[in-house]
Amino acid sequence: MILTASFPSADTPPAITLAHYRALITGVAHAGLDAALFVRSPGPATPMLDGAPLIAALASVPVGIGLGASVPLDHTEPFHLARAFAAIDRLTGGRSAVIVDLTAGVERAAQFGHVAPPDDPDARAVECLETTAKLWDSWEDDAILVDRPGGLFTNPDRIHRINHEGMYFTVRGPLNAPRPLQGWPVIIVPVASAESRSFAAQFADVALIAPTTRDAAQSACAAIREQVAGHGRRLQAIRILVDLVPILGATTAEAQRRADAIGQHGSALQFVGTPSQLRTMMREWDAVGACDGFNLLPHDPPVDFGLLATLPHTPDAAGMTLRDRLRLPRPVNRYAA
Amino acid sequence: MKLGWLMSPAGNHPAAWLHSRAALHGANDFAHYVKLVRKAEAAKFDFVFQADAAGARDGNMAALSRAPRFMNIWEPLSLLSALVGVTEKIGLAGTMSTSYYEPYNLARQYASLDHLSGGRAGWNVVTSAHPAGGYNFGRDGLEDHALRYERAREFVEICFGLWDSWDDDAFTLDRESGVYFDLDKMHYLRHKGTFFSVRGPLNIARAPQGRPVIIQAGGSEAGKELAAETAEVIFTRDASLEHARAFYADVKGRMARFGRAPDHLKIMAGLTTIVGRTAGEAEEKFDELQSMIHPVVGLEVLSEDLEGIDLSDLPLDQPIPRARIPATANRHKQFFDQIIRLIDEEHLTLRQLYLRYGAARGGDVIRGTASQVADYMEASFRGGVADGFMLAFSLVPDGLDDFIALVVPELQRRGLFRTEYEGTTLREHLGLLRPTSRYQATGASHLAAD
Incomplete structure (x- = not known):
């Protein structure tokens, strides 16, 4: 079972320091989770750090978990996206994930007003990611030779122009950086609409869904998997995680007291109980194939992850890529012979 | 005297990676960078710097596969952010192009870096000067020089505005009253210009430094004007002392027109050095590299x-x-x-x-003993040529190690370079003021008038 954590809260002083986020992800790692996901969107008035520099800054924290950051595909250039994540994937030792942000809107467009808003933001997003992936492939895995006797740093036959000419982008390439360690970073797609479901079916390694019941989760998973198959992808190529707000306590009563104080925010599925009750619930969902895991959205990360850490779990291990950890295939390079 | 290091994993000599003393896989190894940057920090350098180019050079592959200097580059903001986590004080500066980024995205990313680093960010504003970049952004090669500078000016102006979106004390986070931020302390930019229209506000709190330290390197007329108006550091690289002195006087002389004091701009001369225990040893090291081109x-x-x-x-x-x-x-x-x-x-x-x-892209490679190199630096520093130096080393790690072991103590002995950081932000290292928000500046004069 895969477990990730997302932190939807705002980033404001005085907590907007590296020490704060370092403690946050250390807690995630100690709780036995697989990745910390920073969903940070430009545009809304909620103050937020940009996710990409944030996870880069966390690269040196001694944990083995994956690190994800959202990227707005309606206002990102493929070349920028490809190089930032080629760097971040290498800096993190292959633990990076791109969280696809498809929430284009009027609010965001106002910050980029000179650019004609894409008539079809979803088509732009598809082309943006496709172009980015071509750039990641533009260096084959063995492009760097560092052959001193031969005087060759790179093998010119292993570096390719992509010559992409599409509706929204014209990009020649090659990228000015080697292929990410994972081939491509893990691609995570939050599913909130028919468009994002279709996007996920086509590209996602990990889809995040937000059903409120187990039956709804089962049917949402089935719908995604059917579309995945329609794109000629293997069903094992995608992991589907359910958003879950855990409100934990050492006892059921304590958890309930916390839940009463917090109240219901938003529509996400909530779980109120002890850590072992949560684990039982997760196993039940897993047993009926309702999902491959959960994306936890804690109200109070230190409290909830501290409690989760009391459950027996495999200790956080370094030296593994996020793809390995999630047992996801490494993308085949389209340019490799 | 201010010192920055133009980071290079093997050295800035075109044959450096071939040398047996360079780290063979250093270019793509973050651990290698960590070691180097920690040395620069221990030596109290003002900042390290990551240069950039917006596209891979792939024209002459026969040459580039032997020296892939603009093919294999860390994306600067990602590298600098990662370095935040392994350093405490040293400034972290890098290049980002006004020709291919969006002001809103760039402003947000640099504000993020400045927050995460506790005020150590510097932005080298460039317009990008190679057609390889354009081909990756739907352009037909390189745009006209004047057009690039016009766009750069507007771009920087927008970033300055966005960085002032929130007053320093805007986020009150007052649980009792339930007030998260003070509405009067949030400002819309509402910029509509030739190249951009950006409404604002930026969705991040004002940065610890107000804004990152602004760096420029252009030597053209348009570049000098832009620098005099907005730059806080400029990189120069003039092999002739006479030209360099004239440039220094020229740029600093223009600042008064923009209401700025000359001291609020640091001119840092590019300096590539090879230090030896003897002058002969330095020459030998240089000749060895030259023979490998x-x-x-x-x-x-x-x-x-x-x-x-x-x-x-x-x-x-x-x-x-x-x-x-x-x-x-x-x-x-x-x-x-x-x-x-x-x-x-x-x-x-x-x-x-x-x-x-x-050997050093046009710059002289200053070779000699520690005291000869220090003499050269002191003469430039005292002679109206430079306020500091952007250091580059022909071979790394040796060049960096030798400079730190031999030249830095000599500069310190002469009272030219610090022995401890004066503060924690890049602005404090460089002796630059923290800019007052344009909105608070207005408020202050209003109060004064009362």
């Missing part, structure tokens, strides 16, 4: 800064025929002018020219 690499380095002209048919032991040289530069004017000066003043053969120019 492959001719196709030497010609490529020249061709790059001569607007990409083909030199491959020319005999190496004669000068370049003047007729082959383009009349004007649209890429890097400074580099171009430097080559022209070498051709006109020193009458070098093609081989001599690429060795002379290629």
Whole structure:
């Protein structure tokens, strides 16, 4: 079972320091989770750090978990996206994930007003990611030779122009950086609409869904998997995680007291109980194939992850890529012979 | 005296990676960078710097596969952010282009870096000067020099505005009253200009430094104007002391027109050094590297800064025929002018020219003992040429290690360089003011009038 954590809260002083986020992800790692996901969107008035520099800054924290950051595909250039994540994937030792942000809107467009808003933001997003992936492939895995006797740093036959000419982008390439360690970073797609479901079916390694019941989760998973198959992808190529707000306590009563104080925010599925009750619930969902895991959205990360850490779990291990950890295939390079 | 290091994993000499003392896999190894940058921090350098180019050079692959200097580059903001986590005090500066980014995205990313680093970010504003970049952003190569600068000016203006979106004390986070931020302390930019329209506000709190330290490097007329108006650091790289002194006086002289004091801009001269225990040892180290430059690499380095002209048919032991040289530069004017000066003043053969120019992209490689190098630096510093130096080392880690072990103590002995950081932010290291928000500045004068 895969477990990730997302932190939807705002980033404001005085907590907007590296020490704060370092403690946050250390807690995630100690709780036995697989990745910390920073969903940070430009545009809304909620103050937020940009996710990409944030996870880069966390690269040196001694944990083995994956690190994800959202990227707005309606206002990102493929070349920028490809190089930032080629760097971040290498800096993190292959633990990076791109969280696809498809929430284009009027609010965001106002910050980029000179650019004609894409008539079809979803088509732009598809082309943006496709172009980015071509750039990641533009260096084959063995492009760097560092052959001193031969005087060759790179093998010119292993570096390719992509010559992409599409509706929204014209990009020649090659990228000015080697292929990410994972081939491509893990691609995570939050599913909130028919468009994002279709996007996920086509590209996602990990889809995040937000059903409120187990039956709804089962049917949402089935719908995604059917579309995945329609794109000629293997069903094992995608992991589907359910958003879950855990409100934990050492006892059921304590958890309930916390839940009463917090109240219901938003529509996400909530779980109120002890850590072992949560684990039982997760196993039940897993047993009926309702999902491959959960994306936890804690109200109070230190409290909830501290409690989760009391459950027996495999200790956080370094030296593994996020793809390995999630047992996801490494993308085949389209340019490799 | 201010010191920055132009980071390079093997050294900035075109043959550096071939040298057995360079780390073979250092270019793509973050752990290698961590070691180097921690040394620079222990030596109290003001900042490290990551240069950039917006596209891979892939024209002459025969040359580039031997010296892939603009093919294999860490994306600067990601690298600098990662370095935040392994350092405490040293400034972290890098290049991002105004030609290919969006002001809103760039402002947000640099504000993030400044927050995460506790105020250590610096932004080198460039317009990008190579067609390879344009091809990756739907442009037909390189845009006109003047157009790029016009866009850069508007771009920087927008970023300055966005960085003031929130007053320093805007986020009250008052649980009792339930007030998250003070509405009067949030400001819309509502910029509508020639190139951009950006409403604002930026969705991040004002940065610890107010805004990152603004760095520029242009030597053109447009570049000097923009620098005098907005830059806080400029990189210069003039081999002639006379030119450098004139440039220093020229740029600092323009600042008054923009209401700025000369001290609020630090001019940092590019300086590539090789230090030896003896002068002879430094010469030997230099000659060894020079002997390793492959001719196709030497010609490529020249061709790059001569607007990409083909030199491959020319005999190496004669000068370049003047007729082959383009009349004007649209890429890097400074580099171009430097080559022209070498051709006109020193009458070098093609081989001599690429060795002379290629060793440090036009700059002299200052070689000698620690006291000779310190003499050179002191003369420039006291002689109205530079407020500090952007250091580059022909070979890394040796060059960095030698400079830190030999030259830094000599500079400290002469009272020219710090022995401890004065503060924690890059602005404090450089002796630059933290800018007051444009909105608070207005408020202050209003109060004063009362």
